Amino acid sequence: MSTLLWVLLLLLLVYSILPTILIRLFGIGVYKKGRGGNGIALTFDDGPDPEYTPQLLDLLKKHQVKATFFVLGSKAEQHPELIRRIHLEGHLIGVHNYVHWANAFLPPRKVRAQLNSSIAVIEKITGETPIFYRPPWGIFNLFDFLLMKRFRVVLWSLMVGDWRSSGGKERIIKKLLAKLSSNDIIVLHDSGQTFGADEDAPVHMLEALADFLDICKRRGFTFLRIDTYTQIDELAKRQPASWVKKGLIQVWLRWDRLFHWWFNIRPIDLHHPIFYSRVCKYKGKPLQLDNGEEIRSGDLVLELHFNNERLFHMMAESNSMVQLAVHMIREVQRFLPVLTAYLYMHREVRGVYGVTMIHRGSRQLGFTVEQLPEGLFKKASQLYLRLLLYVFHPNGRERLEASKSQLSPRIVAISVQELMKRYPVEPSMTAAETRSFAVQG
Template identity: 65%
Template sequence: MLSRKNVIGLHTLLWCIFIVLLLYTILPTIIVRLLCLWVYKKKVSKDGIALTFDDGPDPEFTPQLLDLLSKYQIKAAFFVLGSKAEKYPEIILRIHREGHLIGIHNYVHWTNALMTPKRVRKQLNDSVEAIEKIIGVKPIYYRPPWGIINVFDLFLVKQYRLVLWSLMVKDWRSRGGKNRIRSTLLSKLQMNHIIVLHDSGQTFGANRDAPHYMLKALEDFLEICKQRNFPFLPIDTYLQLLQFKKRQPSGLVKKCLVFIWLKWERMFNWLFNIRPIDVDNQIFYSRVCKYHGKTIDLGSGEALTSGDLVVELHFNNEKLHQLITESSSMFQLAVKMKHDVQNFLPTLAQRIHSMPQKVKAIYGITMIHRGSRQLGFTVTELPKGLFSRFTQIYLKTLLYVLHPNGRERLKLKSELLSPRIATISTEELYKKYAATVEPMPISEHAISLSQEVLYEANRT
């Protein structure tokens, strides 16, 4: 039996191995997938589907695949193994002559997670040399086996264009035959997909006859796509439409910050029971809570005092990030946000009307207050102190992370970026935005225009 000392030593060793793997390959691969680096799902201005094939060339199945692609006049991308390219140069030459793109899938089908950076570079160099000798063109597109990378592969963007996928149908398995592959392709069929299929069944974990079923399913799929007028694009054209750019370190850091921030906010909302008010327009989240602070004059003889029940609104920053991504300019973003906010406020008034709690006002905090006043809110200064300083740091950080020109905005508008309390009584909200609702007793509320910040930042 192992002694306690040996058991502790074994646990320590296992933890060390796990940490090394985490830093070397698990974390980089997760980051690439979660941030959609080199994984393309949507966002193109012109629609199209890109077909890609891994693990070949195969002397039995690749020629059949080329015949099928020729029949439907489709150009695809073949990510080939260097060792098989050397073994079947005539197939590689045919792929090239028929106008398909040839990329690298390592020299042998071995994961980068279990290779040193030097070994990965040798795999790539040997593959490039083998392919270049056959077709006279140096391949620049690269797909690592199983889509797994190590941390040093992040630097490969200087030499290669890494291409993963947005749709995989597990066609390396024979089980389920043609119908399983066909139904999976059709059930997930949409524009802007990079589809990965396999024209060889000779790699680890694959069934040797699996490409036979893939080809049958693919033929049905292509025929249906033809009937529906779905276009297919070669991968290089596809990436150009996506405005593919080599990822610079600053851009990568920005994407990581956005990802981490949004995940943290999800956890924060869950912990404090902050939920969307309108599932169809999730621009604001809310919670009902007691107000704690100085007395605020709400106008019309009303005042918000400590202990009053309020509705606290929080801007949905994930929605904001989506709007930023979908907008071609900051003007377009401002227009979209204004439209969403104006559509939301009548819904808010109606939801408040149906709430069982008796709330006093809508309450929240904003750094840029002019937009708040235009919407009917009373704006007062946030009392100076630790909470004020913390809020200012938080909102400035938010502006920096989510705004595409956050750093410049902070420099240009620094004198305006001081936190303010924005409030509106339930009665006033009701009068302004819910005129079509039946008269209601004086319900009460509070709003968090915490992200009116970014709407106003974009406007100004």
């Protein structure tokens, strides 16, 4: 290999390969995934496209979903009406260079010129200056670190290869559901005209996205623009929490994982674990349910445990115990048809029960709410749940003082028969959703 070629490879290594590796692996100066809430950020690259972007906007409007579009300045210039529509329909517009060239092959001056041209086009159309930037292919050069003072650079946590047509929509939806988790930033593409892409690939992306949005709605996910995501995370950073409390939270979450492993407690829905559960024998006094049924000692029940990591985020976002209860009720309402489907695979189970302090609204959902019998278990449960509130809530001490009368743990239970009557399995539930928890049974 000639000396010149070695020099060129070394320059490429220093100029682009090492900066890209550092940024992609360690997230230096970029935004890759949200940290708070239960949202998903949908982002779309390479547009606007006169054929596929209008279809995408119609689909997002139908589902009342807001997204983020990283557009090419050259295409924005060719299709100002699409940029105007994206903006007017409440979506966020970011920059994806003027043309789809990798920063590895551009000098710093050319990268700045591409960004300035794109910003000028978008400003002229919308009247607003974009501050979010995603370089093509997520490739950086050494001087892009300087851009991080001017832009919020956004990458992704979930990519599914939707720029290829092979496998159709089934491949895309399968990858989305297999890898999806709360706070993901998903990258999709509303154009197939860039290097390496199939021209008809957006057809399959749109078909998969339609199914995906239906599934996410049932699972209780919300969709956020990138700027909303970053605002939530900045707010979370400002919330008062000592290093001791942060340490306690981490210790508690690790204990949770150990507890779940030891007692074989698993999520109902592997891709959206709102609740964890185990099938076990009920031990205690007979539970007389509101529908006339009874759960007796020795009956098989599904014991529910709320996902404490999700609870932590919900507490951080709630201003009061009442607001927290409302959030939990909404989550439970979305979850119950999934629980019904799960119990069809466990016909031997007689009822579902758990112990919680946040039981407001449970009766309206069909659950029986009972006092815990006096004794050691009640005292231990009360101590555990109050400690949980103190550790997880940003203002836990104040909440405990203000809500002592409300913080009494209750048994919450429902029979399987009543659950199936009130929350039948939705006909539109897909096979992919069923497979997401079938491996447990």
